[in-house]
Amino acid sequence: MPFKKKPTKVVGVQDWQVEVPQPPTHATHVRLDCTGGYSDGKKATVPIRDFGVLKGVAGVFRYIRMNNQQKILEEYDGVWEWDGMKVVGIEEMRQQ
Numbered sequence: 788m789p790f791k792k793k794p795t796k797v798v799g800v801q802d803w804q805v806e807v808p809q810p811p812t813h814a815t816h817v818r819l820d821c822t823g824g825y826s827d828g829k830k831a832t833v834p835i836r837d838f839g840v841l842k843g844v845a846g847v848f849r850y851i852r853m854n855n856q857q858k859i860l861e862e863y864d865g866v867w868e869w870d871g872m873k874v875v876g877i878e879e880m881r882q883q
Contacts, residue, residue, distance in 0.1 A: 803839030814850035821846040
């Protein structure tokens, strides 16, 4: 009998660790739509394992699947708010 997946996952290494909602099975990247300040309206796409580089930039993000040629193969449901340091509401997700 397989274990149920946890609702959150810690990604990154050492000082760059961030707790994020559990990514879909085949998701490879995160797309952040930036809000506020100089970056308003811009987009950032990073591998899930490098999510920590987005510290200091606020916005909303979603999981996507990309191939080696940087072509988006699939966008997954679910949008989460990122305040620049943590996912908004991650404490409630952790309790589930």
